[in-house]
Amino acid sequence: MLDHLGQTKRTHNCGELRKEHAGQMVTLMGWVNSFRDHGSVLFVHLRDREGITQVIFDENHNLELLTRGKQARAEYVLAVTGKCVLRDEKNYNPNMATGEVEIIAEELKVLNDCQTPPFEIDNCKASEELRLKYRYLDLRRPEMQSNFRLRHQLALAARRVLDEEGFYEIETPILTKSTPEGARDYLVPSRTSPGKFFALPQSPQLFKQLLMIAGYERYFQIARCFRDEDLRADRQMEFTQIDLEMSFVQPDDVFNVIEPLICEFFKVVGIEPPARPFPRMSYKEAMNRYGSDKPDLRFGLEFVDLSAQFEGGAFTVFAEAVKKGGVVKGIVVPGAAQWSRKHFDEILELAKRYGAPGLAYVQVLEGESKSSLAKFLGTDGINALIKTAGAKAGDAILMIGGKWDVVCTSLGAVRLEVSRRENLIDENEYRLLWVVDFPMFEYHDDDKRWYAMHHPFTSPIDEDLDKLEGGDLGSVRAKAYDLVFNGNELGGGSIRIHRSDVQAKVFKALGLTEEEAREKFGFFLDALSYGTPPHGGIALGLDRIVMLFAKAKSLREVIAFPKVASGSDLMTDSPSAVTPEQLAELKIKTLV
């Protein structure tokens, strides 16, 4: 039989009672975390958001109440009133914050019962699939509740810091206009304009720029963004950004807002904040030294350029690569001289997945070193190589030669894999940096045209403005920057174009005719011409920030109701079919 809550009021939560409370009458409400029935005495651990407290039902104290208490099962919802008492010292439970006290039940209300849960909340060993199907149960687990407390605290800190810095929080539309650049849009059919569609925003990009044009000077929003692309452990189709924009600024001004904000996050989680200013590295340098535009600086394995060693040499594969304008780069891996052939082969396979033509290596030994290159370079050549690379006995040098970007990217992947295999990452270290001076454009071989690397409203750096016309678009640098945290891209932004003439040149460079530009961004181009202040901003991935501070392996651990890799929601079983009537109303026919 269930009881009504009635006028019973909770006096304390399940995490706050200490020995100072001994002697007080208290009322707790929560879920049965566990129970142990000893016949004439029953122990119940009652759990709520704040913690767990032990409640005792005792035959000598109240037989009728004990009998009723014994009906409780896992996850029943109880209201218990009783006296908080100090436990005998030998009965302290040091594993519980409330372990020095317990509640002797005087009154019990069973507010609700519970089916046998599909997995134990207290001791969850369930697969992620099952956890997601019963997400509301999964979210009861203290580990998950702690993730969402952290998420709340970080979002709150962001609001506090940005408010102190003079930012207004302003909402922008969720139903907006499809823009073909960038990621695939989620489309929403318009009933009132049959055959036409809204798009869900990939980011509030244009709206926040319009707010600058509108004179709001400093805007921020904790904004939901949508991208119809395949998911990853660190990528959901629907995610949250701390999005902001500022007027009359250069990149430094943005950094000077973001760095204190990030430091505040460290304070919230109780970790010593990193030193400021955060280091900065150009895109080119990051690629050259680490093979990534989001280098993980928690470990070394920096690239050594070995092009000069191979130029014109007997190892024709590498010599040819250099001759054609490519490079040969290597990393020195401590201890890897002992690796098995199989181990090297696995690394080679990885490099190939990233487009590397091959992978050469030298196993550096006390006496003669081992390498497949020995027959080309001779002992002297190998020794010279070892010296240039700075390798010691016991190390191995892994080398890739070819086109610059392929070498950097594939060796970067090798560097990361090696760091994992060799356990080179200190999980308690936090390394932040700004990656700056990104290329403005990147060339896509498949459709033979240039694309904006960031987005087409990014300002080129002043010195490169001239290069927009007449030529070498690949060398134009953008006033764009990414914030990188332990090898993860936490956010990115740029100073925007505020002049119509510059914007027109960029569109032209991207191959957009004036008519196309007008059709796609006409409203925005109009706005640009009405006194746009210089402005710029950034967006930080809130989910990723929470994930990193929570040391979670996937975004799904810090998003309350996430999608799985295939893009569906296992709890609601969405997406799902809709009725023919719904489609008819929208004038939509499906092809499947």
Place this chain on the structure above:
RNA sequence: GGAGUCGUAGUUCAGUUGGUUAGAACGCCGGCCUGUCACGUCGGAGGUCGCGGGUUCGAAUCCCGUCGGCUCCGCCA
């Protein structure tokens, strides 16, 4: 779109070379138990081996297909 990997009781897993009645732990149900907090103890129930097809005297096991989860490539800032 592609690659790898996993799918057996409510859950997590084991399951030998293809062999007779598919096991364990936890959970669940019932009994006993006054100090447990991973309680203990006695007993019990619980299986479409993801699904479909094939090979075989015989399939959880081998083959083909398919569905679903995870990780990655492509894609994505």
